[in-house]
Amino acid sequence: MRASYGDFLDMSIVLCTVAFLLLLLLARQRDRFNLPPGPWGFPVVGVLPLLDKDPQLTMMKWAKKYGNIFTVKMGTTTTVILNGYEAIRDVFQRQGASSSGRPHLPAFGFLRGKGILCADYNKAFKRQREFIIKYLSKLDVEKHIEDEVDALMQYIRHKNGQPFDFNSAVSASTSNIIGAILFGSRQEYDDPDFQALINAYHHAIKLSSQASIQNFLPFLWFLPQCRKLSIAWEAFAEAVNRILEKHKKGYRPLATRGLTDAMMHQINMNDLNEGSLFDFDDVKGNCQTLYASGSERVAAVLTWGMLFLLSYPDVCNKLQSELDEVVGKSRRPTLDDRPNLPFTCATLMEIQRCNNTSPFSVPHKATQDIRVHGYLIPKGTQLMANYWSIFMNETVWPNPYDFQPMRFIDDRGNVKKVEGFIPFSLGKRSCPGESLARPEMFLILTTLVHAFTFHVPDGEVLPAPVGITGAVYMSPKFAVCARPKN
Known part of the structure; x- marks a missing residue:
């Protein structure tokens, strides 16, 4: 039985009416709560x-029209987008x-x-976060990093140019650094479990740019890219769990090999005192x-850093001269x-600013x-910060893509503090690993640039510094050659 023109017309009228009513409902909802426009x-x-x-660039265009705090529908979810340092500070820090x-x-x-990462903001989250930050702040971070940098330098030397x-x-080195802090020992690069872990999260990070839609339209879980992302993250989780299970067999209540043992000590204390700081699922x-x-964010910063130093040899030469002196x-x-x-520190700051590896915050939620x-x-509204809008703000950073x-150097040649420079975010969900990431990036970058001269392989051209937006803003692929400095 064929549908008539009148049937199609009736259906079009119905669809238009439904769409109009939905838009009207959204408008009334915004007026009711006095939400920002968008x-x-x-x-x-x-x-x-x-x-x-x-999408960070699209959000910056919308901010020029609607203001630095505006409202969008991400799928069916009402989301308030924060652009610029002041807006992010006023919400994430001052009303953390x-x-x-x-x-x-x-x-x-x-x-x-x-x-x-995914726990809601409550007493358990605050206590766990405080415990982890306190543990990391007491570490001999330099010792953990030096041991792994030795292995990285040996790997590069064995490449013989x-x-x-x-x-x-x-990435293998940064994974091993966090692995050693968690478990007290490093993994060999050719260890099957270690390789499975690295391959799985690399695959997941790569897929995240295609499958992030699932966070806003969860009913699309069946799409191939969403299923592939789920499989990749599950493979990563299983790889971590295998390492964790092997580590668990050697657990001793009176010994602390790493952060994992410190968390497991809390489980034992919980059993005795009926507390609730961690359970084993929390540890996992x-x-x-x-x-x-x-691992991945630090590796991404360092990879962007190498790309910029190869692209700007005058900067690299000045950095090496300062290190030599x-x-x-x-x-x-x-x-x-x-x-x-100071110039070395300023270079590392500019690397983090120029292509920030986290264009957006992980979504927050208003708890009141x-x-x-x-x-x-209103309470329950989703919040997202566009960090890209801070680091690419032309009024703060003239010619921001240069x-x-x-x-980051003042008139006296010292490192200049810039209030809006927040590569680790701010507020109660800022990066808990900042105390580890900062020295890690400094020691790896300076040690490599001090020991080697890097160059592009013959016949190859460096890619433009344009990345792929996903869970991490990843640099384009490129190869390097290295030779020891005289």
Whole structure:
């Protein structure tokens, strides 16, 4: 039986009416809560079809029209977007207790709601986060990093000047650093469990740019890219769990080999005192979270750094000259050298600014009503910060896409503090591993640049410094060659 023209017309009228009513309902909802204005988007999918491959840039355009705090529908979820340092500070820091909740994120389903990444803002989250930060702050971080840098330098020397993938080499090192902190010992690069772990999270990070839609339209879980992402994260979780289970067999209540043992000590104390700081699922969730975030983001910063130094040889030469003058040739750079290496520190800051590896915050959730800049953001509303809008703000950083370390040097030649420079975010969900990441990036970058001269393989051309937006803003692939400095 064929449908008539009248049937199609009737259906079109119905669909238009439903769409109009949905838009009217959204408008009334915004008026009711005095939410910030923003682009309308479409029914069901919201603004998702309007976002290009770099949504942070689209959000910056909308901020010019609607203001630095605006509202969008991400799928069916009302989301307030924060652009610029002042807006992010006023919500995430000054009203941190009201803005640090965590909505359900299907893409992180492998964590089963455990660990400080996806846990909601409550007493348990605060106590676990405080415990982890306190443990990391007391570590002899330099010792952990030096041991792994030795292995990385040996790996590079064995390449004998042949091309290698810089990101893969550095990623293995940063994974081993966080692994040693968690478990008290490093993994050999060719260990099957270690290789499975690295391959799984590399695959997951790569897929995240295609499958992030699942966080906003969870009913699309069946799409191939969403299923592949879920499989990749589950493989990563299983790889961490295998290492954790082997480690668990050697556990001794009176010995602390790493952060994992420290958390397991708390489980024993909980059993005795009926406390609730950790259970073993919390340990697994935090190990998975720290492995992923503590290795890939640092490796991404260092990979961007190598790409910029190869692209700007004058900067690299000046950095090497400063290292040679301050450190000399008989030893390696140490953390104690930092005050005497202003250009080196400024270069590392500019690397983090120029292509920030976290364009967006992981979504937050308002735990109570938030009044900010004349608006009312109701409890339960999703919040996202566009960090890209801080580091690419033309009024703060003229010609923001140019790589200029001297932005961070004052008239006296000292490192200049810039209030809006927050590569580790701020507030109650800022990066808990900042105390580890900062020295790690400094020691790996300075040691490699001090010991080797890097260049592009013959016949190859460096890619443009344009990355792929996903869970981490990843640099394009490139190979390097290295030879020891004389």
